[in-house]
Amino acid sequence: MLFTSYAFIGFLFLLVALYYVLPKKAQWPLLLLGSYVFYYYAGWKFLFYILAVTIITYVAGLLISRNKKSADARFSEMKELDKSGSASPEEVGKEARKKFKEKEKSRRRKIMAIGITLALLILAVVKYTNFTIYNINGILSAFHAPKRINFLTIALPTGISFYTFQAVSYVIDVYRDRHEAQTNFFKYALFVSFFPQLVQGPISRYGDLSKELYSPHSFSGRTVERGFQRVLWGYFKKLVIADRILPAVNTMIDTPENFKGAYVFLVMMFYALELYADFTGGIDITIGIAEMLGIPVKENFERPFFSKNIAEYWRRWHITMGTWFTDYIFYPISVSGPMLKLSKWSRKHLGEKVGKRLPVYLASFIVWFTTGIWHGASWNFIVWGLGNFVVIMISQELEPLYRKFHKKVNTDGSTVYKTFQVGRTILIMSALRLFDCYRNVPLTFKMFGTMFTTWNWNTLGNGALLQLGISRADYVILAIGTILLIVVSMFARSGSVRDKLEKKLPMPGRWILFTVLLLLILVFGAYGQGYDASQFIYNQF
């Protein structure tokens, strides 16, 4: 059930109505039921995957929590016995207690490892089997081996990367004692499957989401109104901007041999706009729906294209994914035993300057490699992830040079310099996103190269833009929509736009304003017959 389908809109209205009409104790079970109905429409076979991930991580969390509780109780008991002297120090003394604690922690670590390995194994099998076969076949071909492995027919369950990561974070957080395990299986199943964020995030943490997810919520006109406003804004971005520019992007990337040079720059810019409007639009819809239900969900974007550098961009784009990788991959790797040994070794052999950076860069490399492959099982995504790594590393290495430059040239508060920085971020990120567009890595590099070798900018002014599958009127709508997007983003820099509207406009004014927004979506949205309704790009991850 796509967010943009009529069926989903009907489902949503019904669910929200029932949510507030039914007794409060029925609210979370209703959400669970609704979430599974929603996921059923993605494909009934996919229900097995989400159930498997839910059961595995639920059991792992429960075992860890139980072990922790019984270990703590036993530890206290040992302490008491030691104090009272009623047992031998070999059994309950400080050393014995320390050993016991470590043994139990190791047991919990094993449970955690088994739990997350099993969950990730499901993801790996469905998402990476054919990619692995593809690479093995590549190696076989390189060695002129006569045999090839056949690809398997495995459908990728919608949103599996998102809910698996969410479930994995739950197990790790239980292990880390950030929160207790959820004992009610159905409540836990709701956390994993909560429908608004099921297919494209945000990747919520149990500690952030659980309280409001299970709490009863009274109907509040204001909450529903604000949620609905956010949903509308999301639909505007998705249907009026992202889906309207989609045919032009597809035209240019489907037959790249016809669209070189200046067109590659157009692909960069158009795809950046499409992806931004598509993904942030989807997240607006997600957060808006959750808000209508009285459940706050973490923000996933903070106007990333206003970032001054790539590192900042990644702190503001897909925030919950970034923090997930930082918390569950970067930090654990950085403080792991082998990494500490490497740090020690590299400082000794490569000097303090290089030795200090090597472990950090290695951890970053792993994070970006994983980020890439998480986005998609192809070398395009891996190279895209590593491309980000390279750009961030270069930027860090050049930091002393920047400092020298800023000492000589004062750029403090300079709008021109800020604009340059923002423009640079947009260009670099858009260029890296070309790996999303073209079918393989060599082609992406080749197409990027044509921007400098094929000089055909003049053709864009000769009506070529109207040959890309979108009309002059579409461009006008896109231009107006994009300006509106930028203006709203600028207003959002100093706080929530909805808060500002609430302060400045009385309820009837806001109502009319959002009716106009609804009309803009209804009239100018690219949907219905005659349009190829496209899935949200991030649904595919």
Place this chain on the structure above:
Amino acid sequence: MSETKSRKNKVIVRVPIVLALIVVSGLLIYCVDLLLRPKYMGDVTEGALTAEYYEAYGEHDVLFVGDCEVYENFSTVQLWKEFGINSFIRGGAQQLVWQSYYLLEDALRYETPDVVVFNVLSLMYNEPQKEAYNRMALDGMRWSTTKWNAIKASMCEGESMIDYIFPILRYHSRWNELTAEDFKYWFKKDLVSFNGYYLRTEIMPAGEMPPARPLADPSFGDKAMEYLDKMTELCEKKGIHLVLIKSPSLYPHWYDEWDAQMEKYAEEHGLLYINMLKIAESDVGIDYSLDTYDAGLHMNVTGAEKCASYLGKILVEKYGLTDHRNDEKMSRYWDKVIARYDEAKSAGVN
């Protein structure tokens, strides 16, 4: 206590405001919806025919249902002028049997005519054909369970009911095709037909028709026949005389096998079946060099008047239809129709 009271007061004040805003928003969206809908006032006026039924005067003696072979081949004005028959044609471009059935069912919500005339050519189609034709036949219907069922029976692949319920969802992309006509007929349309009759004045003599392709299966489809049965039953139930006709259009080809099936069906159900093609020149008086506007596919106004004269005489003789020309109110209504009709005829509408 006072807090509860003030909350209650707030709700009492808020509810009417919210209701008023819902109405305002609904109206705003409805107005935009109306603007974006096709008006069918220019080239393709057939799309406006269905809705015109609701503006016609009085109960009808005769109701025609069918495709272009009824709305272009029978002059309702001639039926009035010559026999005092108050008739209406609920026909549309490539109107399918089930659409004719539901348009009849819809009409029977308002009236019970003495005779229903169904043109049988559309029995050749057993599946929905084109969305555009569905839209022309169904958009103009008033909402009822009948319309719902008509849409359900008619939808082609890719169509959805919600698009019919909220036409803006279907027609929203017309925003860049809007013309002055859309604004002119935003809220009020002109009448394009004469009680469902679509008048054409030009003359294009009938030429040679493409040869009839051999039929793989000469039987009419199940769905088509199911709706013909339903139509027969409905008329029987309401005490209406159902007349089956094949109007004298030369193309699409009307096969002998089809004709035989119709004759058999009419006989079995005690219905009158007239194949006007067989007697077009001899009995109806059609001159294919003068009475068609598109080389024999459809009649022009002279041909339509001849068809109406021929059929009207049979209907009066067989079913004893009342002559309403002495009905003052009805005559006044028809005078207006005739005035428009004569004007269109002399202006040479095509």
